[in-house]
Amino acid sequence: MKRLLALALLLVSLSSGPAAQGAGPTLVVLNKEDATLVTVDPATGKIFGRVPTGEGPHEVTVSDDGKTAFVGNYGASGPGSTISVIDLQSMKEVRRFDTKPLLRPHGVFFRDGKVYFTSETYRIVGRYDPAANQVDWLLGTGQAGTHMIWVNRDATRMYACNIGGDSIVIIERGATAAVWNETVIPVGKGPE
Secondary structure, eight states: OHHHHHSOEEEEEEEOSOBTTBSSOEEEEEETTTTEEEEEOTTTOOEEEEEEOSSSEEEEEEOTTSSEEEEEEOOSSSOOOEEEEEETTTTEEEEEEEOTTSOSEEEEEEETTEEEEEETTTTEEEEEETTTTEEEEEEEOOSTTEEEEEEOTTSSEEEEEETTTTEEEEEEEOSSTTOEEEEEEEOOSSOO
């Protein structure tokens, strides 16, 4: 447990879905250095399970039912280009989706059955459809280092921080699903 706490912990999520480990909430932890996802009982600190991810995992999101985790594999020795799809009940990676040509997937966020992610390298927000196993939507931000993403309940508004562009971009759906408007707000150096 001491080693777990010493590792670079990049994102922690609470999943209240039905995990094979127990009936209560489960803490989902990414270990960047070890390239693993670990599930923990937050009440006792007991580790339920551990599963390998892709290289340099940076962010994790969990499906609404708490059964599936999606990990942005940012890369370590070079730019990563995958999203690990992990079954939290069996603690197995069921697939590793390749986002190429989009590199450095980051900022994953689950909303309405889809996984939104950023591609730092290409200044893009993308949307991965796990059911179809494909990217079904892309939108450029025009800002360097598009890093994190948050999506509102009906997926009509998003906020993306641009670590290299020193800005936040507000992305709002227009009159139709094909029209999106962006407002860029300078906020200071390296926003996350």
